[in-house]
Amino acid sequence: MAESREMIRVEKLNKHFGDLHVLKDIDLTVGESDVVVLIGASGSGKSTLLRCLNFLEIKNSGSVIIEGEAIDPKKANLNQIRQKVGMVFQHFNLFPHKTVLQNVIEGPIQVKKMKRATAIKEGKELLEKVGLADKTNVYPDKLSGGQKQRVAIARSLAMKPDIMLFDEPTSALDPELVGEVLTTMKQLANEGMTMVVVTHEMGFAREVSDSVVYMHEGRIVERGKAEDIFDNPQEERTKAFLSSIL
Amino acid sequence: MEFIDYIGHLWDTLIASKGMFYEATKLTLKLTVVSIFIAIFVGLFFALLKISGVKPFVWISNAYIFIVRGTPLIVQIFIFYYGLSYGSLQISGFWSAALGLAFHNGAYIAEIFRGAIQSIGKGQTEAGRSIGMTSGQTMLRIILPQALRRALPPLGNQFIIGLKDSSLAAFVGLAELFNVSTTMGSNTFDFMTWLIIGAVYYLILVFILTMLVGYTEKKLAIGD
Numbered sequence: 001m002a003e004s005r006e007m008i009r010v011e012k013l014n015k016h017f018g019d020l021h022v023l024k025d026i027d028l029t030v031g032e033s034d035v036v037v038l039i040g041a042s043g044s045g046k047s048t049l050l051r052c053l054n055f056l057e058i059k060n061s062g063s064v065i066i067e068g069e070a071i072d073p074k075k076a077n078l079n080q081i082r083q084k085v086g087m088v089f090q091h092f093n094l095f096p097h098k099t100v101l102q103n104v105i106e107g108p109i110q111v112k113k114m115k116r117a118t119a120i121k122e123g124k125e126l127l128e129k130v131g132l133a134d135k136t137n138v139y140p141d142k143l144s145g146g147q148k149q150r151v152a153i154a155r156s157l158a159m160k161p162d163i164m165l166f167d168e169p170t171s172a173l174d175p176e177l178v179g180e181v182l183t184t185m186k187q188l189a190n191e192g193m194t195m196v197v198v199t200h201e202m203g204f205a206r207e208v209s210d211s212v213v214y215m216h217e218g219r220i221v222e223r224g225k226a227e228d229i230f231d232n233p234q235e236e237r238t239k240a241f242l243s244s245i246l
Numbered sequence: 247m248e249f250i251d252y253i254g255h256l257w258d259t260l261i262a263s264k265g266m267f268y269e270a271t272k273l274t275l276k277l278t279v280v281s282i283f284i285a286i287f288v289g290l291f292f293a294l295l296k297i298s299g300v301k302p303f304v305w306i307s308n309a310y311i312f313i314v315r316g317t318p319l320i321v322q323i324f325i326f327y328y329g330l331s332y333g334s335l336q337i338s339g340f341w342s343a344a345l346g347l348a349f350h351n352g353a354y355i356a357e358i359f360r361g362a363i364q365s366i367g368k369g370q371t372e373a374g375r376s377i378g379m380t381s382g383q384t385m386l387r388i389i390l391p392q393a394l395r396r397a398l399p400p401l402g403n404q405f406i407i408g409l410k411d412s413s414l415a416a417f418v419g420l421a422e423l424f425n426v427s428t429t430m431g432s433n434t435f436d437f438m439t440w441l442i443i444g445a446v447y448y449l450i451l452v453f454i455l456t457m458l459v460g461y462t463e464k465k466l467a468i469g470d
Contacts, residue, residue, distance in 0.1 A: 056372055083378035093373035097391050107377035159377050206320060
C-alpha cells in the first residue's frame, strides 16, 4: 500500500488542557484504506489525538492535514470537514428522542440536504448492512449496547465519510456484545475504509490493523505492524504496557 | 348545624355567582396563557444567552435574572403598569399586567431551561457536531427537544405559580378571579364566602393545568 493516498497527516501536534500537556509533538500519517490502531494506557492522549482529527478538540500548535488540506480551525468550515471524518464514540451518543432510522437519516437530511425518501432508502440499506434492519422504528433505549453501537456506526456511515474514527467503540459493552461490533468494523475495514481506532481489543488490532501506534504520556513511543509491536516491541515502555494487558 | 347551614349558603352563592366568575375565570386564564406563552420565549432567549458563553450576553442574562428575583412581583407589575399604560404608549391594563407577569416568569423559566439544557450530556452535542451539524442545528434538533422534556416538570410547576400570581393583576384593576372575590366580599361584608369561592376556582384551574402537564409529560416520554 506504499502508493496509497495520504488521508491524514499530523505534524508536531501539541494540545494542552490548562497546565496539562496532553499531546506532545505528535507526528502521524494515515494512508488511504489504512486501519491504524492507537493503544496506550488511559491518560496517554490517544482519545485526545483522535478528537483532534475531527476538531472536537482544537490543537494548540502543529498541523492537521486532512486529505491534503491543512485545516486551520479558525478559518475552515469544520462542519464540512466533519462530514468527511466520521466518529464513533465509546458511549454511542445516539439521539434518544429519535428512532434508529431517524438517527441515521438526521445527518443526510439536515446537513447534506438529501431528499427524505433517498435518505430513508440509504438509511435502511445501512441498517441492513449492520444487521439491524428489523430495528428501524425502535428507540435507542430498547437496544442492547452492541446494537446501539452498530446504529452509531450506521449513523456515521450515512454521511459517506472518507475516514472513520473509533473512540474505544467496545469499551462500554458487555463482553458478549463486543464481537458483533468488531465484526461490523472488520467488514468496514475490508471494504477499504480508512480507519483510526482507539481500542483495547488486541485481537482486532492483530487481525485487522495495518499498523499499531503505542502512546505514552502524550507521545508516540512506537509504531509498527501489529505482529511486530505485539511480538517484538522495541521500546521498554511498550514491552511494559503489553505485558500489563496481555 | 351552623356549619351545615354555612355550607348550604356557600353552595348557593357559588351557583348564583357562576356567570360573574365565568367572566373572571376567562380573564385569569387569558392573562395566564398570554403571560406564560411570552415568558417561555423570553426564558428560552435568556437561557441561550446565558449558556452562549459570550461574556456580555451572560452579563445581560444574569442582570435580568438578578433584577427579577430581587424585586417583588407586585412592584414589577406596578412598574409595568405605570410605565406602559401612561404616557405615549397607552398600553392597556391587561397587556401591562401580562407583560409584567411574562417578564417575571421569564427569569425563572430561563433558569429552568438553562438547567435542562446543561443536563443533556456533552456527548449529544459532540454526536451532532461529528456528523457535520452546525451548533445551531445541534441545539435546535438534538439538545432542545431533549431539554424540553426534562424541563417539563419544573415548567409545569412554574406555570402553576404563574397562574396563581396572576391574582396580583387585581391591583392594577383587572377584574380577574381575586379582584371579583374581594370586590364581592367588600360589597356584601361576606369576605369568607367569596374568598373561598375564588379559591375553589383557582383549585379547579390548577387541577386542570396539572393534568395537562402530566399528559404532555407522558406523551413526550416516548423513547426516553
